[in-house]
Amino acid sequence: xxxxxxxxxxxxxxxxxxxxxxxxxxxxxxxxxxxxxxxxxxxxxxxxxxxxxxxxxxxxxxxxxxxxxxxxxxxxxxxxxxxxxxxxxxxxxxxxxxxxxxxx
Numbered sequence: 001x002x003x004x005x006x007x008x009x010x011x012x013x014x015x016x017x018x019x020x021x022x023x024x025x026x027x028x029x030x031x032x033x034x035x036x037x038x039x040x041x042x043x044x045x046x047x048x049x050x051x052x053x054x055x056x057x058x059x060x061x062x063x064x065x066x067x068x069x070x071x072x073x074x075x076x077x078x079x080x081x082x083x084x085x086x087x088x089x090x091x092x093x094x095x096x097x098x099x100x101x102x103x104x
Contacts, residue, residue: 006082006094009039014046014068017102020080025057028090032082036064039077044069046078053087063102 012018020034029052036047047064068074080099084092 003085004092005084006097007039007079008081008097009077009079010099011076011078012036012046012064012066012080012099014066014074016066018064018066018099019061019102020049020064020097020099021059021061022082022097023057023059023095024051024053025093025095026053026055026087026090028087029054030084030087030090032084032086034062034064035081035083036066036078037081038075039079046074059096064099 031050031052034049034051035045038044046066046069049062049064051060051062053060082094082097
């Protein structure tokens with residue numbers, strides 16, 4: 001269970017990679033997940049990355065590789081979600097979230 005979710009509905013292309021950047025300020029270490037998934041049941045996950053968060057203020061980034069589904073359509077709506085729930089008695093601030101297609 002994730003106590004906090006930052007959700008932004010967005011359509012990304014299957015088979016592409018995207019760089020996600022965000023600033024996180026926390027007074028305790030922990031972790032969160034950045035995911036791309038279907039925004040309705042069955043909440044199919046198309047990409048997932050775990051970010052290890054240290055205490056203090058820092059810019060984090062990860063690459064989401066959007067997989068092509070093999071048994072179902074790549075249906076809408078889909079969303080990027082930052083899933084947080086593993087910080088106990090902590091103050092957490094998330095800002096400056098951006099996503100861009102990853103250029104190799």
